[in-house]
Amino acid sequence: MEKRVLGKTGLEVVCVGFGGIPIQRVDQEKVTEIVDEMSRIGINFIDTARGYTVSEGFLGHALKGRRDQFILATKSMAKTFDEMTSEVERSLTNLQTDYIDLYQLHLVKDMDDYKQVMSDTGAYKALVEAKEAGKIGHIGITAHSVDLMMDIIDDMPFETIQFPYNLVERQAEELFEKAHKRDIGVICMKPIAGGAIENGGLSIKFILQNKNVSLVIPGMEQTDEVYQNSLIATGNYVFTEKEKIEADKIVEELHGNFCRRCGYCAPCEVGINIPAMFIAEGYYSRYNMVGYATAYYAKQPVKASACIECGKCLKRCPYNLPIIDKMKDVSKVFGE
Ligand code: SF4
Numbered sequence: 001m002e003k004r005v006l007g008k009t010g011l012e013v014v015c016v017g018f019g020g021i022p023i024q025r026v027d028q029e030k031v032t033e034i035v036d037e038m039s040r041i042g043i044n045f046i047d048t049a050r051g052y053t054v055s056e057g058f059l060g061h062a063l064k065g066r067r068d069q070f071i072l073a074t075k076s077m078a079k080t081f082d083e084m085t086s087e088v089e090r091s092l093t094n095l096q097t098d099y100i101d102l103y104q105l106h107l108v109k110d111m112d113d114y115k116q117v118m119s120d121t122g123a124y125k126a127l128v129e130a131k132e133a134g135k136i137g138h139i140g141i142t143a144h145s146v147d148l149m150m151d152i153i154d155d156m157p158f159e160t161i162q163f164p165y166n167l168v169e170r171q172a173e174e175l176f177e178k179a180h181k182r183d184i185g186v187i188c189m190k191p192i193a194g195g196a197i198e199n200g201g202l203s204i205k206f207i208l209q210n211k212n213v214s215l216v217i218p219g220m221e222q223t224d225e226v227y228q229n230s231l232i233a234t235g236n237y238v239f240t241e242k243e244k245i246e247a248d249k250i251v252e253e254l255h256g257n258f259c260r261r262c263g264y265c266a267p268c269e270v271g272i273n274i275p276a277m278f279i280a281e282g283y284y285s286r287y288n289m290v291g292y293a294t295a296y297y298a299k300q301p302v303k304a305s306a307c308i309e310c311g312k313c314l315k316r317c318p319y320n321l322p323i324i325d326k327m328k329d330v331s332k333v334f335g336e
């Protein structure tokens with residue numbers, strides 16, 4: 001399998017890694033089997049998060065006795081120094097290790113968020129202290145906003161970024177180019193667009209065509225997915241004619257039916273976080289992660305049912321998504 005260097009961390013990663021969201025749906029036995037398979041094949045990068053409920057704990061148990069075979073990454077949404085200090089300790093305990101290779105600030109949404117995490121009482125300082133104490137090796141950031149990342153990329157201290165990228169979400173290409181020039185590792189999440197792209201292998205192959213990308217981390221919950229995805233990391237990512245036609249078809253089909261989380265539809269007249277509604281529904285229907293989706297939706301201060309059908313967002317969405325209809329679907333799914 002092809003290896004790439006994860007930016008200035010210097011870590012050599014197989015360019016197909018493991019994303020730890022979907023294992024929330026399975027059990028410890030299955031996660032151990034998945035880690036067995038990664039160990040057998042040689043996949044060497046595992047990403048999880050404090051927010052993925054049981055994911056860190058399952059992985060920690062499965063990694064016992066073979067922690068050294070893997071580069072381990074996790075992340076927390078904590079924004080303050082105190083919160084992040086205790087989150088790092090919880091990750092270490094859950095993952096049953098005394099060292100995490102990469103710890104990331106999880107989902108920094110906007111400039112206000114960024115200023116908070118970088119302040120004297122912010123979460124970044126806690127990660128610097130954890131690094132100095134030898135508890136973590138490197139510090140990264142994950143985000144969904146290209147605008148934010150483009151604003152901060154020239155000055156930010158992070159060694160990696162984690163960002164969505166796939167056949168139908170290509171908005172980060174310029175960002176990746178800049179990151180690569182600054183020797184910042186680029187980790188691609190959401191390679192199948194939250195389950196919207198059925199041919200995941202094709203999308204992963206597309207992602208790896210981009211030499212600014214360090215690695216892609218598809219979520220996997222079956223051992224055969226681990227094997228199939230590993231077969232893509234060959235170093236040759238040129239599409240055949242048939243694949244080109246299929247990729248074009250996927251892009252065309254999803255163009256008007258997929259939220260890119262760009263946020264151009266904001267502000268909603270009544271304060272609904274519109275992309276969050278799409279995300280919640282995606283987790284519920286496409287990923288079948290009912291518990292996670294319900295908890296995520298419960299945290300949204302304004303529910304989809306509050307939509308007054310003013311239509312203002314429709315004019316702003318560059319992809320002409322039927323947002324009003326979607327709000328009705330979402331409120332039906334979650335019952336509010
Ligand atoms: S149509 Fe609904 S979702 Fe769109 S801006 Fe108006 S209230 Fe918000």
Ligand code: SF4
Pocket residue numbers: 258259260261262263264265266274275316317318319320321323
């Ligand atoms: S609904 Fe449209 S404008 Fe709003 S985040 Fe999704 S793709 Fe962007």
